[in-house]
Amino acid sequence: MLQKLPEEEQEYYAKEVYKNGFSLKLLNNVKEYKKIKGAETGESKDNETFELTKGDGDIPVPYITQVPPGRWKSRWEGDPSTKNCGPTSFLMVYCYHNKTIPTEQGIKDINDWLVRENQWTTTNNYNGESTPPKILTYLVKNYNSDFSDSYSNTGWNLDKIEQEVNEGRPVIVAVFGEIITTSGYKRDLRECGHWVVVRGFTEDKVICNDPGTKWGDGIKYSKEDFSKWMYGNKDPEWEGVVVVVVPTEEGFTDAELEKDLAVSIVMDRSGSMSGEKLAKERQAAEGFIAGLQNDDYSCLVTFAAGANTEVELLQATPENKSKLQAAAGAVGAGGNTNIGAGLTHGLQQLARASESTSQVALLMSDGKHNTGELSPAVEEYENRGWPIYTVAYGTDADQKTLEEIAMRTGGIFFPGGIPDITQIYQRISAHAHNQSVLFAYNDMISQDKKLDYQIPIDPDITSATFFVDWQGSVVELHLQTPQEEMISPENFHNFPGVDYQKGDTFCFYQVDEPKPGDWQATLFGKEIDRESEQVNLTVSGSSPLLANIFGLQPSYRRGEAVQIKVKVLGLFDSAPEILRDAKVTAEIKKPTPNLKKMLQKRVIDLGKFFQYALTKKKKLTLHDDGHHGDWRADDGIFGAEYKDADENGHYVITVKCEAQKPDGEKIVRILQESIQVGPIEDRTVTLADFLGIKD
Numbered sequence: 001m002l003q004k005l006p007e008e009e010q011e012y013y014a015k016e017v018y019k020n021g022f023s024l025k026l027l028n029n030v031k032e033y034k035k036i037k038g039a040e041t042g043e044s045k046d047n048e049t050f051e052l053t054k055g056d057g058d059i060p061v062p063y064i065t066q067v068p069p070g071r072w073k074s075r076w077e078g079d080p081s082t083k084n085c086g087p088t089s090f091l092m093v094y095c096y097h098n099k100t101i102p103t104e105q106g107i108k109d110i111n112d113w114l115v116r117e118n119q120w121t122t123t124n125n126y127n128g129e130s131t132p133p134k135i136l137t138y139l140v141k142n143y144n145s146d147f148s149d150s151y152s153n154t155g156w157n158l159d160k161i162e163q164e165v166n167e168g169r170p171v172i173v174a175v176f177g178e179i180i181t182t183s184g185y186k187r188d189l190r191e192c193g194h195w196v197v198v199r200g201f202t203e204d205k206v207i208c209n210d211p212g213t214k215w216g217d218g219i220k221y222s223k224e225d226f227s228k229w230m231y232g233n234k235d236p237e238w239e240g241v242v243v244v245v246v247p248t249e250e251g252f253t254d255a256e257l258e259k260d261l262a263v264s265i266v267m268d269r270s271g272s273m274s275g276e277k278l279a280k281e282r283q284a285a286e287g288f289i290a291g292l293q294n295d296d297y298s299c300l301v302t303f304a305a306g307a308n309t310e311v312e313l314l315q316a317t318p319e320n321k322s323k324l325q326a327a328a329g330a331v332g333a334g335g336n337t338n339i340g341a342g343l344t345h346g347l348q349q350l351a352r353a354s355e356s357t358s359q360v361a362l363l364m365s366d367g368k369h370n371t372g373e374l375s376p377a378v379e380e381y382e383n384r385g386w387p388i389y390t391v392a393y394g395t396d397a398d399q400k401t402l403e404e405i406a407m408r409t410g411g412i413f414f415p416g417g418i419p420d421i422t423q424i425y426q427r428i429s430a431h432a433h434n435q436s437v438l439f440a441y442n443d444m445i446s447q448d449k450k451l452d453y454q455i456p457i458d459p460d461i462t463s464a465t466f467f468v469d470w471q472g473s474v475v476e477l478h479l480q481t482p483q484e485e486m487i488s489p490e491n492f493h494n495f496p497g498v499d500y501q502k503g504d505t506f507c508f509y510q511v512d513e514p515k516p517g518d519w520q521a522t523l524f525g526k527e528i529d530r531e532s533e534q535v536n537l538t539v540s541g542s543s544p545l546l547a548n549i550f551g552l553q554p555s556y557r558r559g560e561a562v563q564i565k566v567k568v569l570g571l572f573d574s575a576p577e578i579l580r581d582a583k584v585t586a587e588i589k590k591p592t593p594n595l596k597k598m599l600q601k602r603v604i605d606l607g608k609f610f611q612y613a614l615t616k617k618k619k620l621t622l623h624d625d626g627h628h629g630d631w632r633a634d635d636g637i638f639g640a641e642y643k644d645a646d647e648n649g650h651y652v653i654t655v656k657c658e659a660q661k662p663d664g665e666k667i668v669r670i671l672q673e674s675i676q677v678g679p680i681e682d683r684t685v686t687l688a689d690f691l692g693i694k695d
Contacts, residue, residue, distance in 0.1 A: 271335055299346070310331075
C-alpha cells in the first residue's frame with residue numbers, strides 16, 4: 001500500500017514507521033489518504049456530492065490537505081515550505097457549499113488569484129505565502145463573488161462557533177501554539193498562525209478539517225486545548241479570529257432570505273442608560289419590533305463594554321417578534337460604552353441576509369463611546385452600503401458622534417428625548433422600509449379629552465401607517481376615512497386591507513391602498529393618570545417620491561436656531577435614487593404674542609381666536625449644496641436654518657418637495673411636523689387646536 005503512494009508521501013510515512021512503528025492508526029491514515037486522492041482523480045465515487053446538513057454535530061465538509069501542491073517538510077528537515085492552510089481551508093468550505101470536491105488544482109487556482117489580486121507577491125511554487133486574517137477575509141468575500149456577505153470577527157469563543165456550526169455553517173478558525181502535539185507539525189508552530197475548518201462538536205471535542213496534517217479529515221481536538229490554541233497567538237492580528245463563510249445566494253443556509261428589510265437592533269445597555277432611559281428604550285424597541293412586517297428579518301444586539309447577540313437574525317413572524325420583544329424587555333444596564341462592539345455584532349447578523357434585502361442597523365445610545373474602537377465598524381458599514389440610523393438619547397448625548405455615524409453610512413440621525421423615543425423608532429421603521437413620514441406631531445392629552453387631526457392622503461400613497469405612542473396611560477386611536485367611515489379597534493377587521501395592533505404604550509393601524517382624500521385621526525384620553533400627558537402621532541406612507549424631515553430636536557430654547565433637513569429620493573426603479581431636479585421649500589407657522597395675550601385673558605373659545613392675528617408664517621428655500629447644514633452637495637439632503645423661534649409654544653413645519661418622474665410627470669409630496677419651543681408641559685393650547693387656527 002505504501003509503495004502505491006507518491007514518493008514524497010512514502011518518505012513521510014516511512015519516517016513515521018521508523019519512529020513509532022507500524023500501527024492500525026497509521027494504516028487507516030494511509031487508507032484515508034488514498035480515498036481522498038481517489039476522489040480527486042475520479043477513482044472513487046464516494047465523495048462526489050455532499051448534502052448540506054444542519055445541527056447534526058458534524059457537517060460533512062470535504063477534506064484535502066494543503067500539500068500537494070508544494071512540499072511538506074517534516075520536522076527533521078527544518079521549516080516546511082507550504083503556507084497554504086488559509087486557501088485550503090477556504091477551498092474545503094467553498095466546495096462544501098457548492099457540493100463539489102476540493103482538488104490540488106483548486107488550491108493552485110486560489111494561489112494564482114491571490115497574486116492577480118495583489119494580495120500575494122508570488123505563489124512560491126504553489127507553496128503560497130502567509131494568509132493573515134485580512135487577506136483570508138478578502139479571499140472569502142471576493143473569490144468568484146459567491147460569498148460576498150461573509151465576514152470575519154475576533155473574540156469568539158467555542159459557544160459562538162458551535163452556534164454557527166449548528167446552523168450548517170462551518171467556520172474557518174485561526175489557531176496557534178500547542179497544536180503541535182499532532183504528528184506532522186513543525187516544532188515552531190507557536191511562532192505563526194494556522195487555519196483550520198471547524199465542522200462539528202461532541203461533548204468535549206472540536207471536530208475539524210485540518211489541512212496541515214495528513215489525517216486532518218474530521219480530526220478531533222479537545223475543547224480545552226482548542227480554546228488555548230485560539231488565544232495562544234503572539235501576533236494580535238491572529239488572536240481569536242474566525243471567518244464565517246456565508247453564501248451570497250443563500251443568506252441563511254436553510255432558506256432564501258429575499259425579503260424587504262433586515263435590521264439589527266443595537267441597544268446601549270451601559271451604565272449611563274440606567275433608570276428611566278432604559279425603561280423607555282425597552283418600550284421603544286418593543287414598539288419598533290411590533291411594527292416589523294412579516295417579510296422582514298431582525299435581530300437584537302446589546303452592548304456595554306462588550307457586546308452580546310441576544311437574538312440572532314430571525315424572520316419577523318408573530319412568534320419570533322414575541323421572542324425579540326421579550327429579550328428587549330429583559331435588558332439590564334451597567335458598564336462602559338463600546339459602540340463599535342455593538343455595531344460589529346449587528347453587522348455580523350446582517351451579513352447573514354442576502355443582498356436582495358435592505359440591510360440597516362438601528363443604534364440607540366448616548367453616544368459616549370469610551371471603550372474599544374469605533375471607526376473600523378462604521379467604515380465596514382460604509383463600505384457595504386448599509387445605513388446606520390442613530391438615536392441620541394438624553395440631553396447630554398454626544399450628538400456629533402452619532403450624527404457622523406449616521407451620515408457617513410447613509411443613515412439618518414435623530415435627537416431623542418425620553419417621551420419621544422418610541423416615535424423616533426417608528427420614524428426609523430418608516431425610513432428603513434422606504435416610506436415617507438408624512439406627519440409627525442407631539443401633543444398633550446388629558447383624561448376624557450380628544451384630539452382631532454386632519455390627515456390628507458394623496459392618490460399616489462399605496463400604503464399608510466397611523467401610529468400613536470404615549471408615556472404610560474391609555475390612549476385610543478380612531479380613524480375616519482374621506483367617505484366618513486369610522487374605523488376603531490372594535491371594527492377594523494370589517495375593513496379590507498386594514499390591520500390594528502396595540503401594545504402597552506402604543507397602537508397603530510396599517511392601511512393598504514388607502515382611499516385618497518382627507519382622513520381624520522382622533523385620539524381619546526382613556527386612562528390618563530396625571531393632569532396631562534405627552535402623546536405622539538406619526539403617519540407614514542409609501543409612494544414613488546421618498547421624502548423625510550430629520551434632525552429636529554425634541555424641544556428648543558427660545559431664540560435657538562432650528563436646523564431643518566429633508567432627504568429626498570426617487571423610488572422609480574428597484575433602488576432609491578438621488579433626484580437632481582428636486583425642489584424643496586418649507587413654511588414655518590409660529591405663535592405670536594397675540595396668542596399669549598388671549599391665553600392670559602382666558603379666552604379659550606377658538607371661534608374668537610380667529611379674529612386675531614394669532615400666528616405668523618415664514619417661507620424658506622432648502623438647498624443641497626453642502627453649505628446649509630445638508631452634509632454634502634448633491635447627496636439628496638436639503639437644508640436650511642430657521643432663526644425666528646422667538647416665542648414659546650407650538651411651531652409647525654410644512655415642507656413641499658417637488659420632482660419629476662422619469663416620464664416627465666410632476667410629483668409633489670407634502671410633509672408636516674411640529675416642534676416645541678419651551679417646555680411642552682407649558683402648553684395651554686393643544687397642537688390639534690393650534691393646527692386648527694385660521695391663518
